[in-house]
Amino acid sequence: xxxxxxxxxxxxxxxxxxxxxxxxxxxxxxxxxxxxxxxxxxxxxxxxxxxxxxxxxxxxxxxxxxxxxxxxxxxxxxxxxxxxxxxxxxxxxxxxxxxxxxxxxxxxxxxxxxxxxxxxxxxxxxxxxxxxxxxxxxxxxxxxxxxxxxxxxxxxxxxxxxxxxxxxxxxxxxxxxxxxxxxxxxxxxxxxxxxxxxxxxxxxxxxxxxxxxxxxxxxxxxxxxxxxxxxxxxxxxxxxxxxxxxxxxxxxxxxxxxxxxxxxxxxxxxxxxxxxxxxxxxxxxxxxxxxxxxxxxxxxxxxxxxxxxxxxxxxxxx
Amino acid sequence: xxxxxxxxxxxxxxxxxxxxxxxxxxxxxxxxxxxxxxxxxxxxxxxxxxxxxxxxxxxxxxxxxxxxxxxxxxxxxxxxxxxxxxxxxxxxxxxxxxxxxxxxxxxxxxxxxxxxxxxxxxxxxxxxxxxxxxxxxxxxxxxxxxxxxxxxxxxxxxxxxxxxxxxxxxxxxxxxxxxxxxxxxxxxxxxxxxxxxxxxxxxxxxxxxxxxxxxxxxxxxxxxxxxxxxxxxxxxxxxxxxxxxxxxxxxxxxxxxxxxxxxxxxxxxxxxxxxxxxxxxxxxxxxxxxxxxxxxxxxxxxxxxxxxxxxxxxxxxxxxxxxxxxxxxxxxxxxxxxxxxxxxxxxxxxxxxxxxxxxxxxxxxxxxxxxxxxxxxxxxxxxxxxxxxxxxxxxxxxxxxxxxxxxxxxxxxxxxxxxxxxxxxxxxxxxxxxxxxxxxxxxxxxxxxxxxxxxxxxxxxxxxxxxxxxxxxxxxxxxxxxxxxxxxxxxxxxxxxxxxxxxxxxxxxxxxxxxxxxxxxxxxxxxxxxxxxxxxxx
Numbered sequence: 001x002x003x004x005x006x007x008x009x010x011x012x013x014x015x016x017x018x019x020x021x022x023x024x025x026x027x028x029x030x031x032x033x034x035x036x037x038x039x040x041x042x043x044x045x046x047x048x049x050x051x052x053x054x055x056x057x058x059x060x061x062x063x064x065x066x067x068x069x070x071x072x073x074x075x076x077x078x079x080x081x082x083x084x085x086x087x088x089x090x091x092x093x094x095x096x097x098x099x100x101x102x103x104x105x106x107x108x109x110x111x112x113x114x115x116x117x118x119x120x121x122x123x124x125x126x127x128x129x130x131x132x133x134x135x136x137x138x139x140x141x142x143x144x145x146x147x148x149x150x151x152x153x154x155x156x157x158x159x160x161x162x163x164x165x166x167x168x169x170x171x172x173x174x175x176x177x178x179x180x181x182x183x184x185x186x187x188x189x190x191x192x193x194x195x196x197x198x199x200x201x202x203x204x205x206x207x208x209x210x211x212x213x214x215x216x217x218x219x220x221x222x223x224x225x226x227x228x229x230x231x232x233x234x235x236x237x238x239x240x241x242x243x244x245x246x247x248x249x250x251x252x253x254x255x256x257x258x259x260x261x262x263x264x265x266x267x268x269x270x271x272x273x274x275x276x277x278x279x280x281x282x283x284x285x286x287x288x289x290x291x292x293x294x295x296x297x298x299x300x301x302x303x304x305x306x307x308x309x310x311x312x313x314x315x316x317x318x
Numbered sequence: 319x320x321x322x323x324x325x326x327x328x329x330x331x332x333x334x335x336x337x338x339x340x341x342x343x344x345x346x347x348x349x350x351x352x353x354x355x356x357x358x359x360x361x362x363x364x365x366x367x368x369x370x371x372x373x374x375x376x377x378x379x380x381x382x383x384x385x386x387x388x389x390x391x392x393x394x395x396x397x398x399x400x401x402x403x404x405x406x407x408x409x410x411x412x413x414x415x416x417x418x419x420x421x422x423x424x425x426x427x428x429x430x431x432x433x434x435x436x437x438x439x440x441x442x443x444x445x446x447x448x449x450x451x452x453x454x455x456x457x458x459x460x461x462x463x464x465x466x467x468x469x470x471x472x473x474x475x476x477x478x479x480x481x482x483x484x485x486x487x488x489x490x491x492x493x494x495x496x497x498x499x500x501x502x503x504x505x506x507x508x509x510x511x512x513x514x515x516x517x518x519x520x521x522x523x524x525x526x527x528x529x530x531x532x533x534x535x536x537x538x539x540x541x542x543x544x545x546x547x548x549x550x551x552x553x554x555x556x557x558x559x560x561x562x563x564x565x566x567x568x569x570x571x572x573x574x575x576x577x578x579x580x581x582x583x584x585x586x587x588x589x590x591x592x593x594x595x596x597x598x599x600x601x602x603x604x605x606x607x608x609x610x611x612x613x614x615x616x617x618x619x620x621x622x623x624x625x626x627x628x629x630x631x632x633x634x635x636x637x638x639x640x641x642x643x644x645x646x647x648x649x650x651x652x653x654x655x656x657x658x659x660x661x662x663x664x665x666x667x668x669x670x671x672x673x674x675x676x677x678x679x680x681x682x683x684x685x686x687x688x689x690x691x692x693x694x695x696x697x698x699x700x701x702x703x704x705x706x707x708x709x710x711x712x713x714x715x716x717x718x719x720x721x722x723x724x725x726x727x728x729x730x731x732x733x734x735x736x737x738x739x740x741x742x743x744x745x746x747x748x749x750x751x752x753x754x755x756x757x758x759x760x761x762x763x764x765x766x767x768x769x770x771x772x773x774x775x776x777x778x779x780x781x782x783x784x785x786x787x788x789x790x791x792x793x794x795x796x797x798x799x800x801x802x803x804x805x806x807x808x809x810x811x812x813x814x815x816x817x818x819x820x821x822x823x824x825x826x827x828x829x830x831x832x833x834x835x836x837x838x839x840x841x842x843x844x845x846x847x848x849x850x851x852x853x854x855x856x
Contacts, residue, residue, distance in 0.1 A: 094377040097532055105548050161580070169584050176585050177577055179550050266371075266577040268549030276375045276549075276576065279738050 020305045024298040031294040036077055039283050090284035099288040103270060109179060110269030113188055114258055120193025125200020133208035151198030156257045160191040160264035177266040188265045192257060203246055207239035241311055248304040251297045356613030357839050358856040362567050366855035368592050371574035371582045376552055380532040382455055382462035384514035391514055392848035396554055398517030398537035401429050402508050404845055406852060408763050410508050414518060424503035424802060431494040436559040437520050438542035445490035450521045453484055464515035472499040502800040506764035513762055540566035540851040549576055567854035593834035598712045601657055610833050617830045617842040620670045620760035622663050625720060625823035627753045630785040633701050640820035642691035644681035646727045647720050647823055655715050660826035665813040667765045668827045670844055673809025680817060680824055688727040700728025706745065706754040709735035717755055746783035763845055765809045769795045773821060786821040
């Protein structure tokens with residue numbers, strides 16, 4: 001990953017950026033195409049979704065015409081892109097309303113949860129990782145990593161239910177579900193933070209421990225630099241790139257975790273919308289949410305790609 | 319009403335079991351409750367906010383599409399009025415109509431409307447608004463799934479074909495009179511008028527908002543929409559222009575969307591909700607807990623659950639096989655698995671409907687007879703098949719119990735537990751789902767709804783996923799559509815005849831249990847389910 005970037009960067013920063021953007025667009029197109037085809041390949045009857053499981057021949061014909069189901073798949077596919085270019089994601093089967101306004105009205109809630117969840121993930125992950133690495137080999141290290149292993153093993157929905165049960169039911173400090181002020185945000189973002197943070201803790205500890213034994217660290221130490229300055233300047237700095245890379249690689253998993261958390265806490269985000277769309281077989285809504293998620297993941301990765309030269313000056317200098 | 323978007327709290331429900339230390343549902347007895355247990359005493363009180371939650375998104379507030387899921391249905395009937403509507407039971411009363419008459423040939427209804435009815439924005443409602451609303455449902459451009467319900471109105475077909483500008487059979491001689499002419503007498507036509515589809519909309523509002531009308535409903539009903547956050551809360555408030563003085567009782571109704579069943583139970587226990595359905599996972603928490611079950615009520619759902627099969631393929635095209643399967647399944651055991659929340663189905667008509675035959679024998683559990691019938695049918699060693707079911711805990715449990723019963727008579731049935739969308743998509747397809755567990759929930763309280771949807775050939779692959787066809791039964795159902803004299807008796811007879819033909823395996827009629835706060839008057843309406851206009855808080 002790192003080497004690939006370095007090589008591409010050698011060709012010059014503008015070209016690197018242009019290349020990344022083109023790849024991002026190709027990735028989005030590919031995701032949409034695959035999703036579109038999957039929906040038509042797997043056993044399905046979108047009309048039954050439109051009519052709620054019942055239709056006579058006359059109604060079928062009307063709905064088929066209205067939604068274009070009577071056309072061949074490739075034509076429907078072209079039509080989908082033609083609409084997309086005009087900023088139209090079609091109409092939901094369930095609500096009979098435009099897909100895009102339904103999605104856009106929910107982006108804010110998901111973004112809020114994602115940003116606060118990611119912040120807590122990093123806060124917990126980095127703190128625990130540093131703590132365990134600096135205490136490596138001691139019981140503090142073992143206890144910290146033991147907790148982390150539990151965090152890794154507990155799926156978000158279970159963590160969410162546990163937090164609800166303890167902090168919203170037994171001790172009713174926070175609301176059980178819903179959307180509103182900061183108090184509504186605490187438990188959902190904690191769920192994301194605790195389950196996701198464990199990955200970062202394990203990853204960072206491993207990186208730090210490795211870096212602590214590196215030659216350049218030992219060299220610094222022999223020059224008499226203080227332990228804390230070595231840690232911040234060398235060990236941590238060299239490990240942080242891995243964390244940033246992981247954020248990019250983890251985004252897909254991160255968003256799927258957000259879907260589960262949104263479902264548990266009745267959080268009015270895109271994840272919940274997708275969850276409902278899948279359970280009612282609302283094809284246009286499924287495609288819309290997939291498209292928006294794909295764009296989000298690809299954009300975040302693009303940003304991380306572009307951040308790389310900043311974080312690792314060696315890459316930009318070549 | 320076949321398909322409602324299913325709440326998929328499955329995994330979460332099982333997780334909830336872990337920290338509450340629940341055991342798997344046994345045959346625990348349910349506390350007996352009558353239909354109105356623990357209701358507050360005294361006359362209804364005006365005021366207050368009523369809060370309830372649903373596990374789904376409410377898809378729409380457009381009456382043209384509101385007939386297929388519980389949420390949309392209940393909201394729409396709270397915002398829009400109809401010519402006639404139910405009391406707390408199945409009896410129809412005037413709503414917008416203060417009275418109505420039926421002609422001696424039973425083909426012409428004349429409705430006399432209340433005068434001075436206004437939409438919730440203060441604009442006047444007139445008879446022609448009703449015509450507009452029905453035209454809109456029947457118009458193919460609207461593509462309403464309810465359009466077929468109005469095909470018996472004179473001129474509906476011509477209008478649908480674009481030959482006329484309005485349905486000629488609906489006349490409005492003046493602003494407060496509506497005359498509806500039917501092609502044939504149709505005894506349950508007033509029931510159709512009480513469905514969401516026939517609710518009166520404002521033509522000006524529809525013209526203003528077009529396809530976004532669902533977000534901007536304007537009706538003459540007891541409530542109006544205050545706010546609707548996608549995935550969040552839907553808030554209804556009292557319609558200041560409502561035509562019934564003093565009604566509705568509640569100031570405000572809040573419906574939380576997308577709240578998983580188990581979370582709803584916790585919210586109820588914390589006092590945040592006024593009422594909650596008891597999900598299978600909440601049985602011990604609520605139904606068996608003396609703190610909550612004093613205000614527990616039961617509702618006999620107008621449902622019939624069945625084990626369907628593709629009647630047009632081997633071996634199910636053999637009557638003896640279908641009868642054998644009916645004898646093979648132990649229905650009493652299924653009721654136990656449901657914690658008693660069901661009654662054995664001995665016919666298609668559920669206990670809530672006229673024509674239900676309490677004396678019907680159905681198919682008593684008799685594996686020996688099942689084996690004998692299978693042998694006579696030429697399957698002495700049974701056969702292999704697959705049962706489709708949805709993948710929630712309860713459905714899978716039911717399916718496994720049935721599969722074990724079938725195995726006992728030599729029928730080797732594999733259980734395929736599928737997610738709701740795959741199930742709904744494949745259930746009615748030829749070549750898929752040889753057997754499947756599903757149900758029918760009434761659209762309107764007349765047995766014709768059950769017979770026609772499930773058994774007529776025109777509904778093959780849709781509401782008749784069995785591909786069942788029997789010319790004698792077909793004729794009897796068509797006769798029932800317009801029959802009035804001795805209707806209840808005819809329904810009973812037809813039900814008996816259909817049961818003999820065993821188009822599917824009769825399983826059970828479901829029962830819903832729910833609890834409500836002791837200060838809240840709450841019940842489940844037999845047709846509309848939630849009807850906020852009747853609720854009040856002391």
